[in-house]
Amino acid sequence: MIKLEGVTKIYSTESVGLRDINLHIKAGEFVSIVGQSGTGKTTLVRLLIAEEKPTKGKIVIGDWDITKIPAGEIPYLRRQIGVIFQDFKLLPKKTVYENVSFALEVAGEKSTHIEKIVPQVLDIVGLGNKMNRYPRQLSGGEQQRVAIARSLVHRPKIIIADEPTGNLDSLNTVEIIEILKKINEFGTTILLATHNREIVNELRRRVITLRGGEIVSDEITGKYRL
Amino acid sequence: MRSIYRVTKYAFQDLGRNFGLSSMTVFILILMLLSVNILWSVDILTQQATSIVKEQINISLYFKAEATDDNLTEIKKYLSILPEITEMTLVNRQEVLESFKIRHQMSKEVLSALEELNENPFGPTLIIKTREPEDYKKVLQAVDVPEYDALIETKSFEGNEEGIEKLQNITNRIERVGFGLAALFAIISFLIIFNTVRVAIYTQRIEISIKRLVGASTWFIRGPYIVEAFVFALLSVAITFGLIYLGLRFLDPYLSIVFSNGFTLTNYYNSHIIWLVGIQFVSVLLLTFVSSGLAMRKQLKV
Numbered sequence: 204m205i206k207l208e209g210v211t212k213i214y215s216t217e218s219v220g221l222r223d224i225n226l227h228i229k230a231g232e233f234v235s236i237v238g239q240s241g242t243g244k245t246t247l248v249r250l251l252i253a254e255e256k257p258t259k260g261k262i263v264i265g266d267w268d269i270t271k272i273p274a275g276e277i278p279y280l281r282r283q284i285g286v287i288f289q290d291f292k293l294l295p296k297k298t299v300y301e302n303v304s305f306a307l308e309v310a311g312e313k314s315t316h317i318e319k320i321v322p323q324v325l326d327i328v329g330l331g332n333k334m335n336r337y338p339r340q341l342s343g344g345e346q347q348r349v350a351i352a353r354s355l356v357h358r359p360k361i362i363i364a365d366e367p368t369g370n371l372d373s374l375n376t377v378e379i380i381e382i383l384k385k386i387n388e389f390g391t392t393i394l395l396a397t398h399n400r401e402i403v404n405e406l407r408r409r410v411i412t413l414r415g416g417e418i419v420s421d422e423i424t425g426k427y428r429l
Numbered sequence: 430m431r432s433i434y435r436v437t438k439y440a441f442q443d444l445g446r447n448f449g450l451s452s453m454t455v456f457i458l459i460l461m462l463l464s465v466n467i468l469w470s471v472d473i474l475t476q477q478a479t480s481i482v483k484e485q486i487n488i489s490l491y492f493k494a495e496a497t498d499d500n501l502t503e504i505k506k507y508l509s510i511l512p513e514i515t516e517m518t519l520v521n522r523q524e525v526l527e528s529f530k531i532r533h534q535m536s537k538e539v540l541s542a543l544e545e546l547n548e549n550p551f552g553p554t555l556i557i558k559t560r561e562p563e564d565y566k567k568v569l570q571a572v573d574v575p576e577y578d579a580l581i582e583t584k585s586f587e588g589n590e591e592g593i594e595k596l597q598n599i600t601n602r603i604e605r606v607g608f609g610l611a612a613l614f615a616i617i618s619f620l621i622i623f624n625t626v627r628v629a630i631y632t633q634r635i636e637i638s639i640k641r642l643v644g645a646s647t648w649f650i651r652g653p654y655i656v657e658a659f660v661f662a663l664l665s666v667a668i669t670f671g672l673i674y675l676g677l678r679f680l681d682p683y684l685s686i687v688f689s690n691g692f693t694l695t696n697y698y699n700s701h702i703i704w705l706v707g708i709q710f711v712s713v714l715l716l717t718f719v720s721s722g723l724a725m726r727k728q729l730k731v
Contacts, residue, residue: 252642281644292639296446308435309645353643 204230204361204392205251210260212246212416220246222416224260228394230360233387235403236396237427238413244396246416248365251394252286253277264361282310285354285391289366291346293338293353299325300334303352310357320356328352328382344375351382361392368399376402400427436652443633443653444660450629451657457625458665459672461618462709466673468614470694472607474684477692479600484558488565489585490572492552494522496580501553504577508557511571513564518556525551552582562597619716626720630654637725647729654725658717666710673698 205228212220221243228234236244249255250262253272261270269280293302300321307317325331328348338346347367354362364383368376380402387393397403403410403426410425411418420428444451492501505517520528526549533539543550559565569584630637640650674695681693698705 254642275646278641278644278646278649281642286642288642292642294636294639296443296636301442305640305645306643309640309643309649311431313431 204228204232204265205394206261206263208261208263210250210257210262212243212250212255213258219416221250221257224418226411226418226421228392230392231387231390233384233393233406233408234395235406235408235410235425236394236413237398237403237410239398242413243416244398244413245365247413248286248363248394248396251363252284253280278309282306282357283359283361285357285359285362287347287350287354287362287364287367289369291338291343291350291370293346293349295338298335298337299330299341299349302338302349303356306353306356312357321352324352324356325349327355327385342375343371344378347371347375347379348382351379351386355386355391359391361394362386363394363396365396366398367395368397368402380406403427432649432652436649437656440653440656440660444657447629447633450632451661454625454629455661455664455668458622458661458713459669461621462665462669462713463672465611465614465618465709466669466705468607468611472611473694473697475603475607477688479603481688481690482600483562486562486565488557488559488568490555490557491582491585492554492580493582494550494552496552500580501555504555504572504580508555508568508571511568513559513561513567514557515560516558520554520556522549522551522553525554563594622713622716623720626658626717627724630721630724634727637729641729650729651722651725654721655718658714658721661717662710662713665713666706669709670698670702670706 205226207224207226210224210226211222214220224247236247238244246255250257251264251269253269257270261268263269264280264284267280267283272280294305297305303324304317304321307320322331322334325334328351330345330348330352333341333345338349341349347370350367362383367383368379371379376399383393383395384406395402407424410420410422410427412420412425412428490504501519505519508514508517529551530540530543557568559568572581572584637650677693677695677698681695684693685691
């Protein structure tokens with residue numbers, strides 16, 4: 204599903220994001236990428252959604268080599284991957300419904316399909332009754348659930364979550380992780396970048412540990428070991 | 430078709446939900462368009478005023494009383510080949526006499542002296558108008574030949590040359606200053622509109638990068654701004670011209686007093702409306718397109 208071969212990202216001589224990363228994530232896996240701040244978790248996420256290009260190496264998603272992806276094809280790649288960010292990245296001038304439907308509209312989905320699917324997805328994340336609210340009218344946990352609904356709505360095979368619970372309290376953190384686990388149960392590959400020890404230990408899934416931009420451990424049923 | 434509909438929908442949603450910013454953008458566009466139009470109108474009025482002043486200038490050839498109709502016809506025919514001459518009016522001896530009497534009707538001494546002469550002492554007069562004041566020199570040179578010297582008593586232009594030249598210099602200078610001011614204002618307007626649109630886009634930079642991250646194509650992100658630019662241009666030009674016509678209703682009565690030839694700015698705007706609206710609409714549209722395009726470049730790289 205996701206393959207990284209000798210991926211290195213160098214910003215400058217003093218700042219190396221990732222160093223010679225070799226990684227293979229299979230379809231349906233739930234993988235936690237852990238490490239302290241500045242170890243390369245976010246760089247890895249940015250490379251996977253083509254927000255940045257690697258200095259060296261090759262990244263393949265499905266059958267798609269995205270290492271030298273042309274700018275015009277980046278939107279098509281992003282429509283195949285659901286991404287959840289720490290700061291939610293919701294459109295503040297759009298309602299909950301519009302934020303979720305936007306992901307389908309940019310992909311050219313029919314309006315009838317959008318009108319049917321968006322309320323269903325919002326029901327899954329428990330926001331069916333708050334469709335017409337704006338992000339500012341929601342709590343942090345609710346905003347993150349909107350972001351999950353948006354990442355989920357076009358049924359991606361992969362969801363990448365970059366510190367999705369970083370801005371949430373413990374109750375909301377548990378809820379978000381439960382939603383991600385549910386999504387994974389339906390066969391979606393989940394890549395979770397986090398430095399939350401409790402989450403990782405509770406999940407008991409594959410854990411890849413980064414330190415100084417390098418993989419220091421990769422365990423099938425791992426724990427947070429930093 | 431579906432994406433055009435969605436892009437248009439987003440544009441109107443953005444306009445409504447960013448009402449304050451949209452209104453401010455339109456307001457600044459209106460201010461700039463009003464400034465350009467005011468300066469444009471001042472330039473038109475200056476041109477009108479100078480052309481009226483130029484029209485007042487003419488050259489009069491006063492013939493001797495002995496000049497015959499054949500002599501006059503010959504001179505008129507000779508002068509008519511000069512392309513600089515726009516109009517020639519011949520005033521016959523009788524008309525000159527009548528005009529003299531009217532001018533001096535209050536002066537009994539002058540009229541009684543005229544009575545005593547017992548005949549019309551005046552010769553006919555040829556009034557000549559040229560395209561530009563400086564063309565009079567050519568006309569004077571043309572009639573300054575020995576065979577006409579015997580027929581022409583005097584030429585009214587002689588002695589006024591210095592004044593005409595000064596007037597010509599002043600009108601030329603006014604035209605140059607008007608053009609310079611219009612150019613300066615156009616540049617200032619360009620910079621203000623450019624920065625207004627850039628600020629409007631800058632406030633939405635996070636939204637643009639989010640749209641990019643959820644897979645929106647460049648067209649899907651730029652599209653609403655293109656539609657918004659169209660709406661901004663349409664609204665600002667329409668409101669500006671509405672205000673201009675409102676202002677002209679108050680201004681035109683005063684102008685009709687100054688310009689006795691019937692010139693009014695309303696007539697000018699009416700006769701040039703398509704060109705004026707077209708050029709301003711296209712300029713604002715292009716300017717907002719280019720400004721928003723440049724402002725968005727950075728965000729679209731995400």
